[in-house]
Amino acid sequence: GAVVSQHPSRVICKSGTSVKIECRSLDFQATTMFWYRQFPKKSLMLMATSNEGSKATYEQGVEKDKFLINHASLTLSTLTVTSAHPEDSSFYICSARDHSGRSSYNEQFFGPGTRLTVL
Amino acid sequence: QQQVKQSPQSLIVQKGGIPIINCAYENTAFDYFPWYQQFPGKGPALLIAIRPDVSEKKEGRFTISFNKSAKQFSLHIMDSQPGDSATYFCAASSRGGANNLFFGTGTRLTVIP
Numbered sequence: 001g002a003v004v005s006q007h008p009s010r011v012i013c014k015s016g017t018s019v020k021i022e023c024r025s026l027d028f029q030a031t032t033m034f035w036y037r038q039f040p041k042k043s044l045m046l047m048a049t050s051n052e053g054s055k056a057t058y059e060q061g062v063e064k065d066k067f068l069i070n071h072a073s074l075t076l077s078t079l080t081v082t083s084a085h086p087e088d089s090s091f092y093i094c095s096a097r098d099h100s101g102r103s104s105y106n107e108q109f110f111g112p113g114t115r116l117t118v119l
Numbered sequence: 120q121q122q123v124k125q126s127p128q129s130l131i132v133q134k135g136g137i138p139i140i141n142c143a144y145e146n147t148a149f150d151y152f153p154w155y156q157q158f159p160g161k162g163p164a165l166l167i168a169i170r171p172d173v174s175e176k177k178e179g180r181f182t183i184s185f186n187k188s189a190k191q192f193s194l195h196i197m198d199s200q201p202g203d204s205a206t207y208f209c210a211a212s213s214r215g216g217a218n219n220l221f222f223g224t225g226t227r228l229t230v231i232p
Contacts, residue, residue, distance in 0.1 A: 006162075034219075043208060043222045044163070093162050095220075107153070108220055110162040 003027055004096050006111035013084055014119055021079045021114045023094030029074035030096035034108060035067075038091040050077050084118045091115055122146060123211050125223025132199055133231050140194045140226045142209035147190070149211040153220070154183065154194045157206045166207075167194075199230045 003026040013019050023033055031052050036044040050056040050071035058064050066088075068080040077096075081088050095108040124143045132138045142152075153168035169176045169183040169192065176183045180197040196203055209223040 004162075041225075041227070043224045046219060049219065091160075095162075107151075107165065107168070110155075110164065113160070113162045115160070 002098055002109045004030075004094065004109045004111040006092075006094055006114050008114060009112060010115045010117075012117045012119065015085055016083055019081045019084055019116060021081075021092055021094075021116075023077045023079070023096070023111055025075045025096045025098075025109070028096075028098040030077075030098065031074065032097045033071055033077040034095045034097075035069060035077070035079050036093045036095065038093060038113075040091075044093060047079075081116065084116070086118045089116055089118045121224070122221035123209060123223045125209050125226060127226060128224070129227040129229070131229045131231060134200060136199050136230070138196050138199055138203075138228055138230075140207055140209070140228075141191065142193065142211075142223050143189075143191045144211050144221075145190065146211070146213065148213040149221075150214060151212045152183070152185065152192050153210050154181070155208045155210065155222075157208065157225075163208060196228075199228075201230045201232050204228055204230050 005024045007022045033050045035047045037047050038044050046059050047062045048056045048058045048069050050069045052071045052074050056069035071077040091113050093113040095110045097108055126141050130138050154166045155163035156166045157163040167178045167181045167183055169185050171187050174185050182195040185192045207226045210220045212220045
């Protein structure tokens with residue numbers, strides 16, 4: 001149980017295009033989902049917290065217009081990187097919290113990540 | 120400011136050895152301390168987690184030791200295997216802090232056969 005998927009696992013795009021990454025909780029409902037960015041050999045950096053049906057809360061320094069987050073249902077959150085540039089190339093990871101009571105209230109389940117390369 | 124400090128940055132042990140990874144925190148409101156294992160190109164996977172009301176927790180070959188007064192916690196891997204070679208992250212969160220996870224900087228463990 002508590003499986004989180006991401007799609008695509010890997011994407012290569014041209015500079016200036018937009019890329020959408022999907023994060024799905026497969027066997028539980030996730031009121032809250034998180035988006036992280038990870039550079040090579042570095043730790044996870046929280047970008048934003050998304051709550052179903054409301055606007056995402058972005059961390060300081062993360063551009064809201066650059067990284068659009070939508071959490072339209074209890075099992076799906078999307079991250080759209082708009083007008084992507086080479087510096088946006090990174091490993092993007094989502095996580096979700098299971099509020100059903102099966103797991104600890106602050107336990108997060110992570111997706112497998114999406115490798116974005118902007119040429 | 121790094122909320123959770125982790126050391127060492129990298130660690131090499133022989134098969135069967137017991138690598139120890141240490142983390143320290145300052146925020147006394149933290150009440151949940153998980154450890155994650157990450158393989159290259161994969162997302163982090165929860166290994167084991169502890170709360171401040173216990174000083175030790177064991178799950179299989181993995182043990183967390185927790186020292187509330189020192190605000191430190193550590194991960195011990197018993198009888199380490201080459202398959203344990205991965206990056207390990209400690210983290211902390213608090214119920215009152217939107218439950219956001221604050222991650223350590225990671226430890227790259229290599230277990231030599």
